[in-house]
Amino acid sequence: MTASPLAAREATLGYGRNVISADLTVDIPEGEFTVIMGPNACGKSTLLKALARMLKPSHGTVLLDGKDIHHQPTRAVARRLGLLPQSPTAPDGITVADLVARGRYPHQGILRQWSAEDERVTGEAMEATDIADLASRGVDELSGGQRQRVWIAMVLAQQTPLLLLDEPTTYLDITHQIEVLELCAKLHREGRTLVAVLHDLNQAARYATHLIAMRGGAVVAEGAPADIVTAETVREVFDLPCRIIDDPESGTPLVIPSARARNLV
């Protein structure tokens, strides 16, 4: 396995006295599209928050490029690691171009305000997410799928080799979910390291190149989707009896819940 740009080392994660994960060690492999999955309350969003330095481990460390992420200047971290949180808020009346431009924050300073470079990068981010023709529109006029592409463009304008996305497809209809995931796949092909929390197992299996399955705050299985999406793992992680077939479109594993599953209710 190649060197890991982002990792948790024996990290204890939680909120106050409520410990979600104890002694969690996770490596995010470089250049992969990693998806963290698992049932509700398995600790996947907590892990992502810790990797994004929004949550400080009570024990252990999170390492970015081998050094404790909390010992590095937060703006320097922001030039390495971009984050799209679950429910970002856009101020009323902001235009698409202005919102994307705010992604340039870690590259600017008091003496270094808006530059031609910022203009170029912002333009490229909007091209990459196919929102260039929306540039002067108000963000509040857009559809959910367009809005999510705008937020991804904002994170792209940050120009980070690492991207963390917390449930980027939640609240979107199926078409827009696929659109966002195809965009993520494209960003991965262009050489970025992606980490996303996803709910849909089949989408995770299709788009991820590396899967981390969690349950009860611990990593249960980890590896390429073809290797770890098995009936046994799915039962172990989700308590869901199922069959696995080949996705006729992509050849990736496709989880078919057993008809017996209704006996669970």
Place this chain on the structure above:
Amino acid sequence: MSTAHRAPDLAPPPAADGASPGDARGTAPRRRGGRRVTGLIVLLAAIAVLTVLSIAVGARAMDLGEVWAGLTDPAADTYPVVTELRLPRTAIGLAAGAALGLAGALMQAMTRNPLADPGLLGVNTGAAAAVVTGAYFLGFTGFTQTIGFAFAGAAAATVATYLIAGAAAATPARLALAGAAVTAAGFAYVSAIQLMDAASLETMRFWSVGSLVNAHTAPVVPVVTLIGFASAVGILLARPLNALALGDATATGLGVDPRVLRVAGIAAITVLAGTATAVCGPIVFVGLVVPHVVRAFTGPDQNWVLPYSMLTGAAFLVLTDVIGRVVARPGEVQVGIVCAVVGGPFFISLVSRRKVARL
């Protein structure tokens, strides 16, 4: 007519009404950029005119020749009125208005709450509690004695609010709750002393209206310097506040530490609003309303909202002070009352005409 009044007419609500079709607004950002520069020039011109008015208008009518003589010729009989009363009053009015406008804009941006004003941190109650304490326990009667005291009270209340809200763990919601608690406790204290002591009641009765009547006895240079310094700090927060507007999580991702930003913001707000309140008494309206008017014109970019709020606050306070001096000549109506009378209906119409912008 004030610039504060004019602003929304120059700017038909851009996006919040949602009625304008997207393609018709293809060049909106660039147009808005040009418009914002023009607006800034108009605002500065309005402040220049209002400054002249504020020096020229008062209980004693003067023509501009007499005003000029009063400024330049120590032998002129208008000299004492102009340089010792009206000039410092105008300077304090501009500084306090700028401070209140900027403090309000910072407060709303920092808490992402369009109804926040510096009073939410306990600034006014803290100052009031200090003023009654001075009057009751130390026998302060004079205005100059209470200035430093009122400022210390405002600062103490803000610090108490911040600590009760959990210090580094303070969130906008916790700050609002802690501020409400501090305000309630301070109000109870102020009421209790007023009920016990008629002299304190009398002192508070004048202080709590909000007025520039005594501004000429305030230490003008320290007040303006303090406000100037805190304003510079406040304006420098524009860019991180733009990041914070996208939510605490997004701001963290962009390299802003929301906890550090809140400490810096609260410090700037405390000095700005604390100084203005210490000198003028509580003038709550400017900090609440001015940023709304400004945002309707400039849009949500704090790089514009903050300086605009400063200038509009300065213009608005001096304008209402001049109105107060004109309507009841040779007496005057305190600026706090004029602000509420002029600003109240205006704010109501603003809020009912368009939805309050989400921050």
